[in-house]
Amino acid sequence: MRDATTDPADPDDEALHWAGDEARGQAAPRLATASDADATAPDAQGEVSAAVTPAVRPTRSRAETAGLLATGIFAGLYLAVTVGWVISVQQLGYPGLDLAGEIMWQFAEFLAMVAPALWFLAVHTLTPEGTRHRGIKRVGWFALGLGVLVPWPFLLLGAFG
Amino acid sequence: MSDEAASGSVPETEPQPAAEQSTEWTPRAWPVSAIIVAVIFALLTAWFLFQAFGNLINVPDAYKAYGLGDRIPWAVLIAGVALPPLLFAAAALLGMRRALTARVLIFAAALGATAATSFALYALSVYLVTAG
Numbered sequence: 001m002r003d004a005t006t007d008p009a010d011p012d013d014e015a016l017h018w019a020g021d022e023a024r025g026q027a028a029p030r031l032a033t034a035s036d037a038d039a040t041a042p043d044a045q046g047e048v049s050a051a052v053t054p055a056v057r058p059t060r061s062r063a064e065t066a067g068l069l070a071t072g073i074f075a076g077l078y079l080a081v082t083v084g085w086v087i088s089v090q091q092l093g094y095p096g097l098d099l100a101g102e103i104m105w106q107f108a109e110f111l112a113m114v115a116p117a118l119w120f121l122a123v124h125t126l127t128p129e130g131t132r133h134r135g136i137k138r139v140g141w142f143a144l145g146l147g148v149l150v151p152w153p154f155l156l157l158g159a160f161g
Numbered sequence: 162m163s164d165e166a167a168s169g170s171v172p173e174t175e176p177q178p179a180a181e182q183s184t185e186w187t188p189r190a191w192p193v194s195a196i197i198v199a200v201i202f203a204l205l206t207a208w209f210l211f212q213a214f215g216n217l218i219n220v221p222d223a224y225k226a227y228g229l230g231d232r233i234p235w236a237v238l239i240a241g242v243a244l245p246p247l248l249f250a251a252a253a254l255l256g257m258r259r260a261l262t263a264r265v266l267i268f269a270a271a272l273g274a275t276a277a278t279s280f281a282l283y284a285l286s287v288y289l290v291t292a293g
Contacts, residue, residue: 107276111273122267
């Protein structure tokens with residue numbers, strides 16, 4: 001933690017200082033000075049004083065990085081599945097003649113197109129921050145969704161039909 | 162949380178009763194709002210189940226009428242009946258003790274999967290007839 005002493009004569013310090021900060025035990029921010037650079041420089045033994053060590057930038061663990069990478073890969077795959085369903089519904093037609101069935105068929109086509117996005121969001125909801133074995137659970141749910149939502153109409157009747 | 166505390170009329174510094182402080186609030190498994198959401202999605206799922214039962218009853222006769230009695234896709238027809246209730250039940254279980262928005266999202270994902278699998282089974286049955 002930096003020493004928060006301020007110089008009242010310095011206009012920069014004055015602008016960043018509120019009256020009564022010292023009384024409340026709060027440190028007013030101040031601009032870096034040459035003495036700060038001296039303090040953070042290694043001393044004769046090559047060590048930086050712990051009291052003036054600058055704030056460490058938060059870093060991601062390898063597991064978090066792998067989780068983000070896996071989520072990104074699955075997001076791309078789910079996007080591909082969505083495209084597959086958009087193509088699929090254009091190859092299918094309602095085989096019946098009744099109006100109610102036609103309406104529900106078109107509603108189901110809409111549902112099939114948005115199903116990958118819904119599944120992706122549901123996996124995020126089911127595995128919030130702090131979930132035990134979050135990465136494995138998330139990857140498992142993503143993989144299950146890919147298996148369930150394979151656009152078979154496109155694969156069977158379109159691409160290879 | 163008490164009504165007074167929720168309305169903000171009681172200062173935060175006022176001590177709460179000991180029993181209220183020690184009791185941790187846990188969401189109910191099935192509040193009324195969640196039941197209403199479940200009923201709406203159950204009705205939508207029921208449509209797919211109704212269609213699947215219709216296929217299970219009518220498709221074998223249609224296949225026989227066209228001389229395809231030996232190629233009735235029983236596995237596809239039974240999967241069509243089994244999947245909608247399975248997906249709905251899974252969504253209901255996974256959504257328990259979660260926020261209403263999370264329940265809606267999980268039910269919607271299950272309904273989307275129901276629709277997608279019904280189309281997939283339909284395409285598979287068409288493929289099995291035309292490819293053979």
